[in-house]
Amino acid sequence: MSDTTTRALALLNLLQTHRHWPGIELAMRLGVTERTVRRDVDRLRDLGYRVESTPGVAGGYRLEAGSAVPPLLLTDDEAVTMAIGLRVAATQQLVGGPEVTLTALAKLEQVLPSVLRRRVNALAESIHPARMGDGPAVSPVVLGELALASRDRERVRLRYIDRAGADSVRRVEPHALAPAGRNWYLLCWDLERDGWRTFRVDRIESVEHTRVLFDPRDISEEEIAERVLLASSWSPQKLEADVVMELALDEMDQYFGVWAQGATAEDEMHTRWPIGGPDWREALYGLLWIPAGVEYATDFPEPHRAELREALERALRALDAPPPAPRR
Template sequence: MRGILDNMTSTSGTTSGTSERSGGTDTPARLLQLLSLLQTPREWPGGELSDRLGVSRRTVRRDIDRLRDLGYPVQASQGATGGYRLVAGKAMPPLVLDDEEAVAIAVGLRAGAGHAVEGVEEASVRALAKLEQVLPSRLRHRVQTLQIATTPLTSGDGASIAPETLTVMASAAAGQERLRFAYRSGDGTESRRLTEPHRLVSTGRRWYLVAYDIDRDDWRTFRVDRVSSPFATGARFVPRELPTGDAAEYIRRSMWRGQPSYAIDVTFAASAESIAARFPAALGTPEPLTATTCRLRSEVTDSIEWLAVRLATAGCDFVAHGPPELVTSLRELGSRLTRASGT
């Protein structure tokens, strides 16, 4: 925000230590207020902007020119009902939010980040980290209060994660700062880790941190829901080259290591489009047989029991051709559900 103010002050033609004033309003502050109004998707008549800002229409026109010089594509329309509106440009200049907008966005990002919802990826966490870094303490308190006072009706399949954990990790990775945290392994073993964080990865059900473990002198993956008390040490590091080059691929290989794979083969009495929309892409791409049937053949590493349950949610008839373990699991699941229904 300081950089925006500096640019606006420079554009307004003022000198260091002084500011142009119009109607008792500091020019940079007035430009930010004008920008906040224009970023609302509507057209603002010049007279209404003049009244809102407490300045003359001539000053409004001059301020519009300054915003254009800063790269904001402000469009003017002529006529009795003409006015100003911000249109889409080739680049995204800095966004100005009022208090309510900043709180709403922060709460939304925190709610999404707290559950590993598919589609809420690292970019969302980076946005949350940037926003919370510049939020005034009064707004940060409002965000936290609202978050505590609300309970989501739905959540992801994975464990809930404190948004602060994600933002600390994202900030440390972006700033190339060593990260220290407590970690609980799958067997319950507690340890302290000092790492060079590389990237956060969402698998849809869980968040993972890919990082170089200093004490173990090797790359590691950490389930974020097993992390506690993370903090950036302030010590900078030179990024190392990840063996796979891609963090998502590294996570995929780590998860598959030592796990059996299965070649599934299933025919569905539904179109390929409907089946593709119902199941995650990791299960493979169904091949259309006719307009109303398709076949799914792929190599998967998920548990057989989980595959059987997912197939049972297909919403149509299907036939499992293999592997034998899947056929057996489906038969057992069907018997169990029949007994549960009391039939």
């Protein structure tokens, strides 16, 4: 393979891994001049790849979608990862998921070398993804567009339908996509509300790209997981109750962090906080996080209230009783 062909393939690989590349950075990565980059871009265009160029200091190149799918350049690891991902996707709650992903998987595995096919089979046998159960179906188009925007750090406009059915347009900086429970969630920075927000992906009607890039904000993996978990807990629960605690709202915010979401001030010294769960055991877990010494009242409904009281009374009797004899 000639140096020119090798370089053009290397350029194609870079264009496929990022939405926008400045010309000078492509030249540095390929070890050539910007003029050579322009010639290689023309070669890719001759092969049917739609490479868009933008002039100016901040100009560069990006691979655009065309009327047909051009050949993709994948490394061995990327091909194996894609095959595994398609197998996992076939088990999830995507619109047309099993049919579309299995046909795509068949086309990919048909051209995989036998060595890579064995890797795919070995890995697939050891991966047991959690199914999303009977959750709402998610559009693979929306999911794919959000994944691209998260990868490329591109601001987007979302048309979002909330739980009450209200329609709104949100300008956001997408950061991460994550499944939790029966749903997919998008963690993003909401530009209008100037803060982190988590949206249910099945409620996102459309995604509009703005081509405006942003610098990623600092957030740890632990906080991402915590915010997604918190968002998943806001789905309607079998048991829902309020807790009014003798704690000012700002103090409650400092103590609970992201879990203070939904709390409101009753007055200067009291805060109302919604809790819930599939039963009283899950709701009790929230009560246990109330700081020591802080008194509170709750409107736990029956029969959960009686079940909780009986469990607590038994626990108190167990604590007051002599400990059991030590194990032999």
